[in-house]
Amino acid sequence: MPLLRVDQLRRSFAQTKALNGVSLTIQRGEIVALMGANGAGKSTLVKILSGVLAADSGTVQMKGHSFAPRSPAEAARAGIVTVHQSTDLVAAAGQTVADALLLNRFANRSLPFFVSRAGIRKQAQAMLAIAGFDLPLDRDFGDLSAADRQLVGIARALGNRADLLILDEPTASLSASESDRLFEILLRLRRTGLAILYISHRTADLAAIADRALVMRGGVVVGAFARPIDFDRAIETMIGRSLESARPGERTARGEAVFTLRDARLLPDSPAFDLSLHAGEVVAITGVLGAGKSSLLSSIFGTQPLAQGEMVLDGWRYAPKTAADAIVAGVAMAAEDRQRSSLMPPSWPGNSIAATISLPHLARWYRHGFLFGDREKREADKAIDRLHIKASGPLASIWTLSGGNQQKVVLARWEAEPSRLLLLDEPFQGVDVGARQDIIQAIRSRSDRATLIATSDPEEAIEVADRIFVMDRHGLVAATPDRLAFAPEGLPA
Structure with a gap:
């Protein structure tokens, strides 16, 4: 008897069929990879198994019994624990790491009525021991890096000793180690x-641990692959076309110098380096988590000062003190955590695709504070068509979109106005192969600007960039095959 059996599960949102008859089984003691393009139905399936959504029809059995949880807590009690990609669902700022680890136990009142801080720390430390992680128990959760927030969620899930653990892009913010x-x-x-x-777009992850892979497309399971998994076939099944047709076109010629960084140090004691970016080229910075990639982009965007160095933009000295200064000068940036940095909260007005695109441009588009015309809608319509954004229309909430489509909207925000330098921090995080190709083609189609990308995945850097640099200890060096060898599979042939 399988641990989990899903039969003909269906779920629709208005006219959109998110699940159109999903069937699968999972046995005890196996790791099953779930692959699929953004919008294939993976998230909807996970939400049903997690008790966040109810199915329209179909059945789910867990350990031979009917399973239809009405909340994540009910799903956890039945043996299914989910760690979502968004760390906003793990805990909140103001809570300590120890409190965040024991959050479920506080919620279901399994802790004693009177519990000391020492008791909380002891139980939290025991959960970390099960996971094998080392985290500062008294640190504010809101002050943690994205990687450490993810580790808290995973440790909490493992500490609950579930029968089935669902992991949604668990390594998206983790270093190689x-x-x-x-x-x-x-x-x-x-x-x-x-x-x-295990849900992931990183084939190296799946090759390392998955016993088999299931591929979803259009709300159904369209392929199953046993180990050793043929990932070329699996990806072609996932995107519905050959990999050859999915590859971007020829690289553009390098134009004039747009941006130059001279004798720069990100930290007082870090190595000095130079960097020059040219019109029409894409440059990637890769390296392990904490190497300084995000710090470099933040310094260029005016949100973090350089310890030393000079920046030149289009032949003029460039020294932004704020992000607003950078935007006015023609520098745009999409930060790493798009849900925290680029999207309006779901409960706030202005979370539509159109409003998300227009947000940094309001002063130019609506002078003197008057909102007139349909500039927002026109730009959103163009973006939906150009970037193949799957949405009901320009006024659709950004929170109804898959991760890949959200990232396309964030990119469209900076495509809506001319810029000379585009900075992208982990732009493919949680983005499937098909959406990634759409984003790469959009990035590479512009000859009027330079693009600088920070990515912790060398394979992504190789796929998108004309030139690659490796950042180590906040210093920058040219990439060579041996320097890229920290990737799970090194340089592809």
Whole structure:
């Protein structure tokens, strides 16, 4: 008897069929990869299994019994725990790491009525021991990096000793060493009988741990692949076309110098380096988590000062003190955590596709504070068509879109006005192969600007960039195959 059996599960949102008859099984003690383009139905399936949504029809059985949880807490009690990609769902600023780890126990009142801080820390430390992570228990959760917030969510899930653990892009914000440690933990837990449904767009992750892969497209499972997984076939099944047709076109010629960084230091004691970016080229900065990639982009965008160095933009000295200064000068940036930095909260007005695109341009588009005309809608319509954004229209809430389509909207924001330098921090995080190709083609189609991308995945850097640099200890060096060898599979052939 399988641990989990899903039969003909269906779920629609208005006229959109998110799930159109999904069927699958998961056995105890196996790791099943779930692959699919953004919008294929993966998130809807996970939300139903997690108790966030109810199915329109179909059945789910867990350990041979009917399973239809009405909340994540009910799903957890039945043996299914989910760690979502967004760390906003893990805990909130103001809570300590120890409190965040025990959040479920506070919610279901499984802790004693009177509990000391020492008792909380002891239980939290025990949960970290199970996960094999080392986190500062008294640190404010809101002050943690994206990687450490993700580790808190994973540690909490593992501490609840679930029968089925669902992981949604768990390594998206983790360094290579943290990812390797997580894989070791998951493989150890699999030997104890834990089943894992692992959702990721990183084939290196899946090759490292998955026993088999299921591919979703159009709300149904369209392919199943046993280990060793043929990822070329799996990806072609996922996107519905050959990989050759999905590759971007020839690289554009390099134009005049747009941006120059001279004798720069990100930290007082870090190595000095130079960097020059040219019109029509895409340059990628890669390296392990914490190497300084985000700091470099933040310094260029005016949100973090350089310890030393001079910046030149189009032949003129460039020294922005704020992000607004950078935008006025023609520098745009999409930060790493798009849900925190680029999107309006779901409960706020102005969270539509059109309003998301227009937000940094309001002063130019609506002078003197008067909102007139349909500039927002026109730009959103163009973006939906150009970037193949899957949405009901320009006024659709950004929160109804998949992660890949959200990222396309963030890119469209900076495509709506001319810029000379575009900075993208982890632009492919949580983005599937098909959406990634749309984004790459949009990035590479512009010859009037330079683009600088920070990515922790060398394969992504190789796929998108004309030139690649590796950042190490906040210093910059030219990329060579041996320097890129920290990737799970090194340089592709």
